[in-house]
Amino acid sequence: MxxxxxxxxxxxxxxxxxxxxxxxxxxxxxxxxxxxxxxxxxxxxxxxxxxxxxxxxxxxxxxxxxxxxxxxxxxxxxxxxxxxxxxxxxxxxxxxxxxxxxxxxxxxxxxxxxxxxxxxxxxxxxxxxxxxxxxxxxxxxxxxxxxMLLLGSMRAEERLAAFLLNLVQRLQARGFSKSELVLRMTREEIGSYLGMKLETVSRTFSKFADDGVIAVKQRNIHILDADALKRIVNVPQCH
The missing domain is CATH 2.60.120.10 (Jelly Rolls)
Known part of the structure; x- marks a missing residue:
C-alpha cells in the first residue's frame, strides 16, 4: 500500500x-x-x-x-x-x-x-x-x-566488481562509507541485473572473499581492496 x-x-x-x-x-x-x-x-x-x-x-x-x-x-x-x-x-x-x-x-x-x-x-x-x-x-x-557494456563484453568477475564499485560510489556521494555497504537486493536480483546465474554470483562473491578483495557477512560487504576491484574491471571510463 x-x-x-x-x-x-x-x-x-x-x-x-x-x-x-x-x-x-x-x-x-x-x-x-x-x-x-x-x-x-x-x-x-x-x-x-x-x-x-x-x-x-x-x-x-x-x-x-x-x-x-x-x-x-x-x-x-x-x-x-x-x-x-x-x-x-x-x-x-x-x-x-x-x-x-x-x-x-x-x-x-x-x-x-x-x-x-x-x-x-x-x-x-x-x-x-x-x-x-x-x-x-x-x-x-x-x-x-x-x-549494456557490462552485459555485452565483461566476464562475471568484471560485472560484479563494476557493480560493487558503482554502488559504493553512489552511496559515498550520500555520505556513507566508501568501503562498507549493506546489499538491499538479493543475490538472485543482482544476477538478474547483471545477466548472471545465481550460482555464478555466489561463486564470484566467494572468490573475491578468498582473494582478500572483500569480506562478506550475509548482506554486509566490506571492501578490503578497492584498487583490486578497479583492476578487475579495468575498462576505460567514458567521461
Missing amino acids: LKETIKVACSSCNLRELCMPVGLNTQELIRVDELVATRRTVKRGAALFHTGEKFTSLYAIRSGFFKTGITTEDGRDQVTGFQMAGEIIGLDGIVNEQHTCDAVALEDAEVCVMPFDRIEEISREVNALQHHVHKIMSREIVRDHGV
Whole structure:
C-alpha cells in the first residue's frame, strides 16, 4: 500500500543537492518548493508504479531502496536497475505517458511526488530546473549504456566488481562509507541485473572473499581492496 503523507519543502531537505538544481535564488527556491505535491511511504515489497500504468509524476527517493524491472515475454522477471535515496525514479514514463517497468521497494521507503505537468510549468520559469531534468535524463542514458557494456563484453568477475564499485560510489556521494555497504537486493536480483546465474554470483562473491578483495557477512560487504576491484574491471571510463 502507498500512504500519502505531508508535503515537505525541497529547500530544507538534506538530499536537495542530489536531486534538485544548486545555486537557485530565493524566488526560484520558492517556485521549486511548489514541485512536491506530497510524500508517500512505500512498504517493502510494494510497488510504487507498474508497467502500463499512466505516467503522471516523477519521484525523488527520500529514503529507502528500489528495484525496477520488467517481465519478459517468457514470463521471467528481469531487473533493470536499482535506485537509492537522492535519485529520481519514473523517467521511463515520459516518452509514451505510461510506465514501461515496475518499481518495487526493497525496504520501507519514502518518496517525494513531483507531478510532471508542474515540473514542465516551473521549468519554463526556472531554467536551472529544466537543465537539471535534462541532466538527470542524460545520466540515465549513460547508465543504460554502462549496463549494456557490462552485459555485452565483461566476464562475471568484471560485472560484479563494476557493480560493487558503482554502488559504493553512489552511496559515498550520500555520505556513507566508501568501503562498507549493506546489499538491499538479493543475490538472485543482482544476477538478474547483471545477466548472471545465481550460482555464478555466489561463486564470484566467494572468490573475491578468498582473494582478500572483500569480506562478506550475509548482506554486509566490506571492501578490503578497492584498487583490486578497479583492476578487475579495468575498462576505460567514458567521461
